[in-house]
Amino acid sequence: GIQVEQSPPDLILQEGANSTLRCNFSDSVNNLQWFHQNPWGQLINLFYIPSGTKQNGRLSATTVATERYSLLYISSSQTTDSGVYFCAVELDMRFGAGTRLTVKP
Amino acid sequence: GAGVSQSPSNKVTEKGKDVELRCDPISGHTALYWYRQSLGQGLEFLIYFQGNSAPDKSGLPSDRFSAERTGGSVSTLTIQRTQQEDSAVYLCASSELSVEQYFGPGTRLTVT
Numbered sequence: 727g728i729q730v731e732q733s734p735p736d737l738i739l740q741e742g743a744n745s746t747l748r749c750n751f752s753d754s755v756n757n758l759q760w761f762h763q764n765p766w767g768q769l770i771n772l773f774y775i776p777s778g779t780k781q782n783g784r785l786s787a788t789t790v791a792t793e794r795y796s797l798l799y800i801s802s803s804q805t806t807d808s809g810v811y812f813c814a815v816e817l818d819m820r821f822g823a824g825t826r827l828t829v830k831p
Numbered sequence: 832g833a834g835v836s837q838s839p840s841n842k843v844t845e846k847g848k849d850v851e852l853r854c855d856p857i858s859g860h861t862a863l864y865w866y867r868q869s870l871g872q873g874l875e876f877l878i879y880f881q882g883n884s885a886p887d888k889s890g891l892p893s894d895r896f897s898a899e900r901t902g903g904s905v906s907t908l909t910i911q912r913t914q915q916e917d918s919a920v921y922l923c924a925s926s927e928l929s930v931e932q933y934f935g936p937g938t939r940l941t942v943t
Binding site for chain 1: 864866868872873874876879920922924930931932933934936937
């Protein structure tokens with residue numbers, strides 16, 4: 727099956743900093759989503775982005791399907807951005823291992 | 832409308848007992864997924880239902896695990912003869928075909 731790799735595994739930021747999270751996948755995909763798992767365990771949809779670029783407030787994402795990667799950008803980070811960020815691909819939604827983000831005040 | 836719901840929210844059981852976990856997907860969603868998340872780990876895919884097609888069971892870790900989806904809606908994940916390593920949060924998600932997946936709050940299973 728498709729392999730999904732996320733980097734970095736852990737990221738610590740000072741509040742207000744920007745960051746880029748990466749998701750690489752081993753084969754072409756028709757579906758890709760980014761999720762945020764908050765400290766209470768709830769998984770929240772961020773973007774459905776099999777290709778192209780989307781923006782939602784301080785967050786944006788870009789998927790370059792032909793090069794098999796997706797990027798999640800977080801600008802002006804806030805402490806509430808802390809948690810784990812996952813990408814998942816394909817109809818059966820295979821997940822990467824996640825990036826654990828900690829934003830310090 | 833209502834999101835994905837799961838019950839119970841917490842379940843403590845003794846080793847060797849059977850447990851049933853329930854998932855109510857969003858109305859109209861044809862796809863339903865089960866995952867397992869151990870403490871501090873990523874999501875482990877268990878099983879995927881899509882409409883009336885045969886489910887993708889490739890993620891089930893052993894024959895003690897089974898799942899069914901009745902009438903294309905509610906799903907039950909059953910774990911027989913529970914072991915301590917089954918302790919985890921079990922997450923359910925649903926989606927319309929080829930679009931965004933929505934997660935329930937999960938069931939935290941503790942096997943003592």
